[in-house]
Amino acid sequence: MALLLLLAGCGQLPQPFKPATKGDNPLLLLPDRYGIAVAEPSGDVPGEPMALAEAMAKALRDQNVTASVASANLKARWLLADVDAKRFNETVDELRVTWELYDPGGELAGRHEQRARVHQAAWTAGDPEVLGRLARAVAPSIAAMVQGGEPRQSALPGYPHGTRIVVAPVVGQPGTAARALARAMAQRLRERGLPVADHAQEGDIVIEGRLALGAANGMTRPVEIVWVLRRHGDDAEMGDLRQANRVPQARIDEGWNPLADAIAAAALPGVLDVLTAKSGGS
Numbered sequence: 591m592a593l594l595l596l597l598a599g600c601g602q603l604p605q606p607f608k609p610a611t612k613g614d615n616p617l618l619l620l621p622d623r624y625g626i627a628v629a630e631p632s633g634d635v636p637g638e639p640m641a642l643a644e645a646m647a648k649a650l651r652d653q654n655v656t657a658s659v660a661s662a663n664l665k666a667r668w669l670l671a672d673v674d675a676k677r678f679n680e681t682v683d684e685l686r687v688t689w690e691l692y693d694p695g696g697e698l699a700g701r702h703e704q705r706a707r708v709h710q711a712a713w714t715a716g717d718p719e720v721l722g723r724l725a726r727a728v729a730p731s732i733a734a735m736v737q738g739g740e741p742r743q744s745a746l747p748g749y750p751h752g753t754r755i756v757v758a759p760v761v762g763q764p765g766t767a768a769r770a771l772a773r774a775m776a777q778r779l780r781e782r783g784l785p786v787a788d789h790a791q792e793g794d795i796v797i798e799g800r801l802a803l804g805a806a807n808g809m810t811r812p813v814e815i816v817w818v819l820r821r822h823g824d825d826a827e828m829g830d831l832r833q834a835n836r837v838p839q840a841r842i843d844e845g846w847n848p849l850a851d852a853i854a855a856a857a858l859p860g861v862l863d864v865l866t867a868k869s870g871g872s
Contacts, residue, residue, distance in 0.1 A: 625656025625780065626691070626736065627666045634675035634685075637716030642671065645721040648788065649729035651780075655736060658777040667699065667736065668692045675713070683710050689728060691735050700735035704728045746785055746795075748869025755779055755797065756790040756822070760815075762801030770850035771799055771815065775861075778854045782862075790822040797861065810836040817857055819864050829864035831857055 628643040628650070635642055643659045646669065650657035657669075670690045678684040687704040704727065712720045746753045757776040760768035775797060779786045790796050797819055804812035814834040820827050833853060841849060 625658065625666055625777075626650060626669050626732075628657060628659050628669045629671075631671040631673055631687075633671075633673035635673050636714045641716055641718065642673075642721050642725070645718070645725040646671070646729065646732075649722070649725035650733060651786075651788070652726070653729050653733035653737075655733045656777075656780045658773055658780075666694060669732065677710075678707055681710055682707050683713050685713075685724070687724065687728070689732060691732065700732075702728060702731045702735075746865070746869075748866065749795075750793060752793065754785045754787040754791075754794045756787050756794050758790075758796050758798045760799035760801055762799075763803065764846075767803065767846040767850065768799070768801050770846040771801060771853060774847075774850040774854035775799065775817075775857070777851075778858045779861075782858075792822060794822045795828070795865070796820055796822050806839055807836075809840070810838055811842060813837045815853060815857075817861060819861065819868075828868045831860045831864070833857055 626647075628647045630639050631642050632639075640659060647657040647659050650669075668691070670692065672688045672690075674686045674688075675683050676686075685704070685706045685708060687706070689702045689704065690698060691700040693699045704724070706724055706727065708720050708724075746755070757772050757779070760772045762768050776786050787794065797817055800816045800818075802812075802814040804814075812834070813836070814832065816830060816832050818827055818830045833856065837849070
């Protein structure tokens with residue numbers, strides 16, 4: 591299966607390339623999910639601040655809450671964090687992290703103040719294990735703010751119970767674009783209520799992406815993305831989709847997160863069609 595996507599322009603996608611109508615595809619009939627968008631933390635955050643946001647998004651997903659980093663649709667909730675770090679002794683810092691959850695209208699929906707002591711060297715280095723522990727400690731409290739209205743993930747129609755979807759790291763450069771594309775595709779699948787996991791196990795469906803960004807020619811650059819679906823551990827392809835066109839350099843300069851979201855949104859119906867075509871007997 592091939593899908594050609596027009597990426598040019600800064601407004602809505604042209605009508606032929608918008609997501610397909612729901613029709614009778616059971617995967618397209620699943621309800622949308624709006625989840626939590628984790629913003630870049632402010633305050634005394636060492637190293638790469640988005641690393642803490644990434645850790646929190648993962649910890650929330652482990653709590654069965656749809657979560658992504660720094661990108662959201664209009665109905666998403668936003669999670670903000672402000673970090674205050676003070677010297678506790680010669681080797682330990684004391685952290686006060688204020689987490690605030692805002693509803694889609696911008697109203698404060700909940701606040702949680704977290705206190706923790708961390709080794710200065712590990713905190714200053716942005717140690718992933720330290721960030722992960724901080725996020726895992728507070729994620730249940732954040733999840734409790736939303737899970738009253740957060741539906742459970744649906745099973746994958748037509749596949750054995752427990753089958754999940756994993757979006758593998760997208761291959762290609764620039765790395766910021768590849769990471770944004772993988773995040774956007776995973777988020778779009780989660781918003782459909784599909785069972786998305788971070789790591790594949792036997793029987794899961796893996797979506798692989800390949801990005802090719804050509805040299806600028808005038809005011810545009812050629813962009814090509816190929817998505818390939820296969821079962822984990824099986825070299826045979828379930829199907830593939832190709833998206834290609836010239837993209838205005840100005841739109842690329844605006845940042846890859848919104849562009850990646852538009853690409854994933856347009857590719858999603860084709861991905862779901864492949865899943866439906868290969869369901870039952872798979």
